[in-house]
Amino acid sequence: MKILLVEDEPALRSTLIEALRQGGYVVEVAADFAQAHEKIKLYRYDCVLLDLTLPDGNGLDLLRALKADNSPAGVLVISARNGVDDRVAGLDLGADDYLVKPFHLSELNARLRAIIRRRRFQGHSHLVFRDLVVWPEQAEVLVHGEALTLTRKEYDLLLYLLANPGRVLTKEAIAEHLCGDSVDAADSFDFIYTHLKNLRKKLQEKGAENYIRTLYGVGYKLSAE
Amino acid sequence: MKLLAVTNRYYVLLSAALFVVGSLVLYLSVDYAVRNEVGEQLQNHRLELEARVASGRPLPEPVYRDQYSFSTRPRPLGFSDTLLLDPTEGSMVPHQELTFRVVRAGQRPAWVTLRKSLVEVDELLMAVAGSMLLVLVLLLGGILLLHRYLSRRLWAPFQHTLAVLRGYDLQQHQPLALPDTKIEEFAELNQVLTHFSRRLVADYESLREFTANAAHEAQTPLAIMQAQLEQLLQLPTVTDDATAAPLLADLYAATRRLSRLHQALGLLSRIDNGQYAAAQPLDLAELLREKAEQLAPLLEARDLALALHLAASPPRALHPGLADSLVHNLLHNAIRHNVPGGDIALQLTAKYLEISNPGPVVVGDPARFFERFRKHNAASESPGLGLSIVQHICAYYGFGLRYSFEPAGARHTLRVSFGPATGGEAR
Numbered sequence: 133m134k135i136l137l138v139e140d141e142p143a144l145r146s147t148l149i150e151a152l153r154q155g156g157y158v159v160e161v162a163a164d165f166a167q168a169h170e171k172i173k174l175y176r177y178d179c180v181l182l183d184l185t186l187p188d189g190n191g192l193d194l195l196r197a198l199k200a201d202n203s204p205a206g207v208l209v210i211s212a213r214n215g216v217d218d219r220v221a222g223l224d225l226g227a228d229d230y231l232v233k234p235f236h237l238s239e240l241n242a243r244l245r246a247i248i249r250r251r252r253f254q255g256h257s258h259l260v261f262r263d264l265v266v267w268p269e270q271a272e273v274l275v276h277g278e279a280l281t282l283t284r285k286e287y288d289l290l291l292y293l294l295a296n297p298g299r300v301l302t303k304e305a306i307a308e309h310l311c312g313d314s315v316d317a318a319d320s321f322d323f324i325y326t327h328l329k330n331l332r333k334k335l336q337e338k339g340a341e342n343y344i345r346t347l348y349g350v351g352y353k354l355s356a357e
Numbered sequence: 358m359k360l361l362a363v364t365n366r367y368y369v370l371l372s373a374a375l376f377v378v379g380s381l382v383l384y385l386s387v388d389y390a391v392r393n394e395v396g397e398q399l400q401n402h403r404l405e406l407e408a409r410v411a412s413g414r415p416l417p418e419p420v421y422r423d424q425y426s427f428s429t430r431p432r433p434l435g436f437s438d439t440l441l442l443d444p445t446e447g448s449m450v451p452h453q454e455l456t457f458r459v460v461r462a463g464q465r466p467a468w469v470t471l472r473k474s475l476v477e478v479d480e481l482l483m484a485v486a487g488s489m490l491l492v493l494v495l496l497l498g499g500i501l502l503l504h505r506y507l508s509r510r511l512w513a514p515f516q517h518t519l520a521v522l523r524g525y526d527l528q529q530h531q532p533l534a535l536p537d538t539k540i541e542e543f544a545e546l547n548q549v550l551t552h553f554s555r556r557l558v559a560d561y562e563s564l565r566e567f568t569a570n571a572a573h574e575a576q577t578p579l580a581i582m583q584a585q586l587e588q589l590l591q592l593p594t595v596t597d598d599a600t601a602a603p604l605l606a607d608l609y610a611a612t613r614r615l616s617r618l619h620q621a622l623g624l625l626s627r628i629d630n631g632q633y634a635a636a637q638p639l640d641l642a643e644l645l646r647e648k649a650e651q652l653a654p655l656l657e658a659r660d661l662a663l664a665l666h667l668a669a670s671p672p673r674a675l676h677p678g679l680a681d682s683l684v685h686n687l688l689h690n691a692i693r694h695n696v697p698g699g700d701i702a703l704q705l706t707a708k709y710l711e712i713s714n715p716g717p718v719v720v721g722d723p724a725r726f727f728e729r730f731r732k733h734n735a736a737s738e739s740p741g742l743g744l745s746i747v748q749h750i751c752a753y754y755g756f757g758l759r760y761s762f763e764p765a766g767a768r769h770t771l772r773v774s775f776g777p778a779t780g781g782e783a784r
Contacts, residue, residue, distance in 0.1 A: 143581045151584070151591075222772065234585065302610075347602060353596075
């Protein structure tokens with residue numbers, strides 16, 4: 133899966149490249165508007181990660197250019213501009229999703245996967261992880277071919293873990309993924325533990341292996357090995 | 358006390374003093390004038406009598422003995438005062454008398470006494486005091502009326518200035534608009550005030566810009582920090598290290614906190630900036646249900662029961678972001694300051710949105726809860742911006758915001774009234 137990352141901040145760019153490559157993507161980079169414009173005209177991407185504030189132009193114009201070309205690429209806007217109007221403008225112009233800086237890399241991963249899944253397979257795709265099969269479109273989870281009944285939050289949690297196999301997910305990232313942006317550091321994250329405990333129990337009852345690892349004081353990880 | 362009342366009081370005091378002095382002077386001068394005139398008349402009368410005697414005619418026989426009499430026995434000469442009884446009035450009337458000696462040819466000399474009545478003291482006093490009092494009353498009444506008229510007329514610009522000042526709101530970023538007046542003092546006052554408000558607005562403006570810029574500029578380094586910390590956490594050498602991993606996780610959490618703080622400050626300054634002009638009809642009940650659903654895990658974790666009473670209310674023209682923030686902060690505040698196993702009652706009607714929850718008694722002025730960085734518990738990890746944001750959003754839309762505490766059951770209630778604000782305001 134090929135991704136174009138448009139980001140002018142070098143330090144953030146390099147970290148994002150690293151994280152995306154770890155996630156199994158092929159990443160190309162544009163540091164400014166001109167480079168980005170050239171690349172989207174020349175190449176095809178599965179998804180474009182678009183920073184709105186570029187030194188030589190507005191990211192929204194790149195979005196317009198992509199849409200004008202009927203590009204099949206998904207667009208995920210990443211911006212420090214938390215203005216809701218920016219978000220609305222971005223989504224109105226046809227962006228698939230919007231992330232406000234700073235964001236969790238694991239959240240970026242999950243959103244990216246969701247976009248690509250929708251775009252490439254029109255939703256007709258399934259995720260396979262060891263003895264687990266998940267059909268996101270139907271919100272169906274199968275363990276060894278057997279349906280697993282999960283609550284909404286447990287399902288969201290499982291999907292989030294599956295979007296980031298092998299990655300350490302911090303408590304903050306999980307909490308914000310489950311409760312939206314509305315949860316913050318002052319809240320207790322006990323509920324994550326409760327949901328995780330229930331999820332593990334249900335998986336074990338169906339005979340799935342325990343591949344959700346707890347990293348004390350840090351978070352959780354879907355262990356690939 | 359009103360300036361005019363104070364001025365009037367001095368006027369009255371001064372008038373009273375003037376009245377006493379004026380009456381005295383008037384009395385003395387009238388008395389002197391009467392005495393002088395009477396003395397002159399007596400002298401003229403004497404000259405007449407002396408001329409008559411000198412021409413050889415006899416002294417006239419006295420008709421009114423109290424006015425003219427003579428005797429051959431010697432009397433003290435010159436002017437003197439005496440009191441005579443006025444039989445008709447039955448009162449003692451002061452008289453001036455002049456006694457002189459007349460030498461008659463061929464007869465023994467005679468001592469003639471002439472008398473004329475002076476004005477009675479009490480009558481004179483009454484006349485003087487009466488007229489003075491009349492003048493005084495007219496003067497004072499005139500002054501009071503004039504002042505009342507002036508206070509309406511001349512002080513009008515001052516009252517206007519006062520009204521403008523009272524209604525002044527720095528949040529609107531407008532300097533005072535005070536009209537020119539012809540009266541120098543007021544014009545000067547208005548000038549000073551206008552200048553003052555300009556500076557205030559400029560200072561406020563620069564502070565606001567500073568906050569907005571600081572909040573915005575901090576997001577990029579924060580984004581770098583957060584991303585790199587998250588990448589660090591992926592390193593097996595770090596996650597397997599029992600000391601390094603929690604340190605990094607704490608750092609990560611702190612970074613997150615910092616960026617939330619900046620986002621909240623940015624939001625506040627954007628509200629102040631009026632950057633949320635765009636509004637669209639929004640179903641608050643729907644939004645509340647959505648948010649409640651989103652926060653369900655937090656509610657569960659604290660064992661809180663949320664009761665929604667959402668009456669059908671007309672869609673309100675709100676900016677979706679602000680509406681979201683308003684609802685979010687209200688709910689979050691109720692969750693955070695709740696007691697374990699407590700409840701949250703949320704009521705939406707066409708007129709207001711009310712949220713109440715039990716919680717520990719909060720000491721201090723309720724109005725201060727809405728200040729920035731105001732925390733119930735200083736050690737709390739929350740920056741204490743939630744209610745400040747709620748207040749700013751309410752102010753932005755002209756909603757009333759009222760906090761009340763009910764000791765029975767220790768319930769805190771926040772009510773957002775959609776109509777114009779009424780009493781017990783948070784601001």
